[in-house]
Amino acid sequence: MDMIPSPETTLPVIFAALMGFSILVYVVLDGFDLGVGLLMPFATDDEKDTMIASIGPFWDANETWLVLAVGLLLVAFPSAHGAILTALYLPVFAMLIGLILRGVAFEFRGKTDTARGKRQWNAAFVAGSLLASLSQGYMLGVYIMGLQSTQITTGFALLTAVCLTGAYAFIGATWLLMKTEGDLQRKAVLWAKRGLPGVVVGLGAISLATPLVNARIFDKWFSLPEFAFLLPLPLMSAGLVGVLWLSLRHLPDSADRWSWIPFLASSVLFTLGFVGMAYSFYPYVVPDQLTIYEAASAPESLFIILVGACIVIPIIIAYTTLAYTIFRGKATGLSYD
Amino acid sequence: MESLDTLILSRIQFAANISFHILFPTITIALGWVLLFFRLRFNATGDDRWMAAYRFWVKVFALSFGLGVVSGITMSFQFGTNWPGFMEKVGNIAGPLLAYEILTAFFLEAAFLGIMLFGFRRVPGWLHTTATFLVAFGTTMSSFWIIVLNSWMHTPQGFEMIDGVAHATDWWAIIFNPSLPYRLTHMLLASGLTVAFLLAGVSAYRRLIGDRTPGVRLTMKTGVYLAALLIPMQIFAGDMHGLNTLEHQPQKVAAMEGNWETRGNVPLVLFAIPNEETRSNDYEIGIPSLASIILKHKADGVVPGLNDFVAEDGTVLHPPVTPVFWSFRVMIATGIAMLMLSWFTSYRMIRHGGVDGLGKIILIPLVAMTFSGWLATLAGWYTTEIGRQPWLVQGVMTTYEAVADVPAPYVAGTLTAYLAMYGILLVAYIMTIFGLATRAARGEKVADMPRAGGRADVVGSPNPHAVPAE
Numbered sequence: 001m002d003m004i005p006s007p008e009t010t011l012p013v014i015f016a017a018l019m020g021f022s023i024l025v026y027v028v029l030d031g032f033d034l035g036v037g038l039l040m041p042f043a044t045d046d047e048k049d050t051m052i053a054s055i056g057p058f059w060d061a062n063e064t065w066l067v068l069a070v071g072l073l074l075v076a077f078p079s080a081h082g083a084i085l086t087a088l089y090l091p092v093f094a095m096l097i098g099l100i101l102r103g104v105a106f107e108f109r110g111k112t113d114t115a116r117g118k119r120q121w122n123a124a125f126v127a128g129s130l131l132a133s134l135s136q137g138y139m140l141g142v143y144i145m146g147l148q149s150t151q152i153t154t155g156f157a158l159l160t161a162v163c164l165t166g167a168y169a170f171i172g173a174t175w176l177l178m179k180t181e182g183d184l185q186r187k188a189v190l191w192a193k194r195g196l197p198g199v200v201v202g203l204g205a206i207s208l209a210t211p212l213v214n215a216r217i218f219d220k221w222f223s224l225p226e227f228a229f230l231l232p233l234p235l236m237s238a239g240l241v242g243v244l245w246l247s248l249r250h251l252p253d254s255a256d257r258w259s260w261i262p263f264l265a266s267s268v269l270f271t272l273g274f275v276g277m278a279y280s281f282y283p284y285v286v287p288d289q290l291t292i293y294e295a296a297s298a299p300e301s302l303f304i305i306l307v308g309a310c311i312v313i314p315i316i317i318a319y320t321t322l323a324y325t326i327f328r329g330k331a332t333g334l335s336y337d
Numbered sequence: 338m339e340s341l342d343t344l345i346l347s348r349i350q351f352a353a354n355i356s357f358h359i360l361f362p363t364i365t366i367a368l369g370w371v372l373l374f375f376r377l378r379f380n381a382t383g384d385d386r387w388m389a390a391y392r393f394w395v396k397v398f399a400l401s402f403g404l405g406v407v408s409g410i411t412m413s414f415q416f417g418t419n420w421p422g423f424m425e426k427v428g429n430i431a432g433p434l435l436a437y438e439i440l441t442a443f444f445l446e447a448a449f450l451g452i453m454l455f456g457f458r459r460v461p462g463w464l465h466t467t468a469t470f471l472v473a474f475g476t477t478m479s480s481f482w483i484i485v486l487n488s489w490m491h492t493p494q495g496f497e498m499i500d501g502v503a504h505a506t507d508w509w510a511i512i513f514n515p516s517l518p519y520r521l522t523h524m525l526l527a528s529g530l531t532v533a534f535l536l537a538g539v540s541a542y543r544r545l546i547g548d549r550t551p552g553v554r555l556t557m558k559t560g561v562y563l564a565a566l567l568i569p570m571q572i573f574a575g576d577m578h579g580l581n582t583l584e585h586q587p588q589k590v591a592a593m594e595g596n597w598e599t600r601g602n603v604p605l606v607l608f609a610i611p612n613e614e615t616r617s618n619d620y621e622i623g624i625p626s627l628a629s630i631i632l633k634h635k636a637d638g639v640v641p642g643l644n645d646f647v648a649e650d651g652t653v654l655h656p657p658v659t660p661v662f663w664s665f666r667v668m669i670a671t672g673i674a675m676l677m678l679s680w681f682t683s684y685r686m687i688r689h690g691g692v693d694g695l696g697k698i699i700l701i702p703l704v705a706m707t708f709s710g711w712l713a714t715l716a717g718w719y720t721t722e723i724g725r726q727p728w729l730v731q732g733v734m735t736t737y738e739a740v741a742d743v744p745a746p747y748v749a750g751t752l753t754a755y756l757a758m759y760g761i762l763l764v765a766y767i768m769t770i771f772g773l774a775t776r777a778a779r780g781e782k783v784a785d786m787p788r789a790g791g792r793a794d795v796v797g798s799p800n801p802h803a804v805p806a807e
Contacts (some may be wrong), residue, residue, distance in 0.1 A: 056451075056455060057451030057452075057454070057455050057456075058451065060402070060403070060406055060450050060451070061450070061451065063406060063407075063410065064406070064439075066410065067409070067410055067413050067439055068439055068440075070413045070414060070417075071413055071435060071436060071439040072436070073417075074413060074416055074417065074424060074428075074432065074435065075424075075428065075431075075432030075433065075435055075436045076432070078421075078424035078425055078428035078432065079421075079424075079425055081416065081417040081421070081424060082416075082417050082421025082422075082424060082425060082741070083421070084417065085414060085416075085417030085418045085421075086417065086418060086421060086741050086742070086743060088418075089418050089743055089747060089751075090747065090751075092414050092418055093418070093751045093754075096410060096411045096414060097754065097758065099407055099410055100407040100408065100410075100411070100758065100762075101758075103403050103404075103406060103407035104403060104404055104407060104762055104765070106403060107399060107400045107403035107404070108400070108765060108769060111396065111400060111769050111772070111773055112769070112772070297428055297429050297432050298429045298502075298504055298505075300429075300504070300505060301428075301429040301430070301432055301433050301504075301505060304433045304505075304508065305432065305433045305436040305437075308433075308436060308437050308440050309436070309440060312440040313440070316440075319449065323449075323451050323452060326451075326452060326456060326459055326460060327451065327455070327459070
């Protein structure tokens with residue numbers, strides 16, 4: 001690679017970064033609302049309404065980050081989009097069915113007039129959340145395994161499917177304990193406490209498996225001086241797990257001042273895990289087959305998209321913040337009035 | 338042969354997904370503006386009837402929007418799972434257009450939707466009005482970028498092929514390609530008509546079951562007059578679009594007209610069963626020379642025929658005739674029914690005592706036509722999209738070149754599941770809309786998101802110390 005940055009080398013990196021950012025935001029934001037869906041079977045009917053209300057104003061926009069992430073993959077790295085999604089044909093399909101099911105259940109449950117109808121849509125919401133979470137975890141596993149399909153990779157993907165689902169339920173619980181009060185908040189703390197060991201096991205399993213199955217990734221992590229620079233990642237993760245454990249032991253406190261800490265800590269934990277993965281796979285977008293440079297669209301097309309992205313993404317972030325500010329505080333009954 | 342099965346199954350799957358998806362944007366594009374109209378009328382008059390109309394229809398908007406979002410997610414994956422060749426060949430052009438669609442429009446809608454739906458009491462009136470405007474504007478921009486891409490696939494320009502991959506040379510030419518203005522106008526009017534008949538149909542249903550509230554009179558009038566105003570505009574826009582297609586894709590018009598030979602005095606075929614074996618029409622009933630008059634404005638005007646689009650080795654380069662021929666007729670017939678019903682109802686309302694003068698003889702057909710906009714829109718899209726076959730991008734790549742090498746049974750399995758789910762959701766959607774109307778007519782308040790039991794009314798008071806009553 002030459003020393004002077006050229007559009008051919010910088011644009012793919014910028015787009016990979018944008019795409020990574022979108023995936024990360026998606027995983028955290030839709031992670032918590034999928035997680036809320038996963039936890040619904042453990043709540044009473046009234047609590048279910050509050051849980052739904054806590055994610056009501058956000059879920060549309062949260063899922064839009066997935067469209068942006070896949071959209072960026074599609075427009076910036078078209079051949080990778082084809083290669084990855086053709087390899088993941090069935091899990092992608094399962095995820096889409098799940099997302100459709102929960103999205104429509106969300107709308108229909110509020111507009112049905114019978115208790116039975118509501119129960120059925122609640123069940124559809126839970127099933128959709130579960131299907132979407134499991135299939136995303138499965139895809140993560142297959143991707144880590146280099147999009148190969150053997151018995152071992154399938155087994156590993158099943159493991160990641162369970163782990164990611166657990167992680168979503170965990171971040172969903174931390175969201176709820178921030179957005180609710182009373183009995184539901186106490187339940188949310190309990191759910192989060194029970195989920196924490198699962199999150200640690202999941203993170204650990206993925207962190208260990210990734211370098212072990214791939215010699216290239218092993219070398220990227222376990223050689224000097226890289227290892228020294230990378231050491232803060234696992235150390236910070238361990239620190240965050242400690243913060244989570246401590247804060248969950250003391251929540252809910254009477255003044256309810258610190259209930260945002262677990263959600264923030266788990267968001268940062270997700271971010272660290274994601275940064276670690278991004279480092280492992282760079283510069284490949286299709287593991288060990290296609291780099292971001294090989295898969296990128298023509299520079300002139302990328303440049304046109306970049307102009308739009310530079311204008312729009314700051315605005316998106318600004319009004320996403322606005323929406324979260326308007327609907328801050330404890331979840332109250334949502335109404336169209 | 339296997340790849341041929343995959344091709345046809347993938348095409349059916351894409352058609353099923355996009356057909357299901359388009360139903361909901363068709364409603365939200367225009368309904369957003371109608372809601373803004375209700376909101377502005379309320380701001381100007383302070384009349385609660387407008388707000389009642391807003392509150393009822395914003396629920397329909399939310400439901401339609403939710404279905405649009407989830408069915409739209411499917412679309413962005415379909416390119417990769419079933420049509421990787423498309424982006425590999427023309428990704429440099431399709432990519433930025435899709436990116437702009439996602440960036441400028443989708444987020445604008447999705448982020449402000451929360452404020453529009455649930456923010457009425459949480460934000461100042463001007464912000465709520467602005468959010469409503471931005472959502473309407475966002476849905477319209479969304480359709481603009483999508484129709485730019487679709488129009489470019491019909492009338493591509495502004496690019497060059499380098500090593501079999503399209504590279505953009507002139508973005509202005511790509512965006513404002515020759516069929517864009519016609520297609521965009523035609524689609525936006527279609528959305529307006531769909532919403533007009535939805536408003537009129539649901540209001541007619543509420544009248545039929547005894548709802549005499551003033552809000553329903555308003556939405557009834559809005560729907561019927563909007564329909565009566567838009568339908569002549571749509572007929573004119575559709576005609577212009579047809580002439581534009583004749584110039585750029587004559588084989589599509591030949592299929593629409595069921596015209597096999599290039600000749601003058603082409604009849605307007607009212608009924609026929611096109612026969613691709615004999616390359617002629619069976620049981621043809623037509624009006625002499627009328628197609629020539631419509632398309633060329635003179636009786637002996639020469640109209641291109643399908644036989645001009647067969648290569649010397651016998652390869653057929655025109656679309657399959659029967660589906661294009663028939664979907665075109667379904668669209669036209671629906672349009673004529675819309676014209677007659679909306680004008681007749683308007684006449685009755687103006688001459689015979691407004692909404693109260695409408696009897697069952699008008700209300701029942703209005704209810705029957707509630708979703709007629711969907712029928713016309715789908716029939717129109719099938720005409721233009723099947724009419725582009727065998728091309729995916731006219732003259733640049735065929736559909737066959739783009740299809741993924743996925744085993745046919747996979748596609749068949751996923752297709753079946755999609756169809757089953759879409760069928761159920763469609764029934765649920767229609768039942769929910771009429772259910773909402775029934776409850777509104779009975780005067781029941783639809784507490785959309787019931788608040789947690791026992792809680793004090795804390796809407797708008799973010800008091801973290803509020804103690805549950807129980």
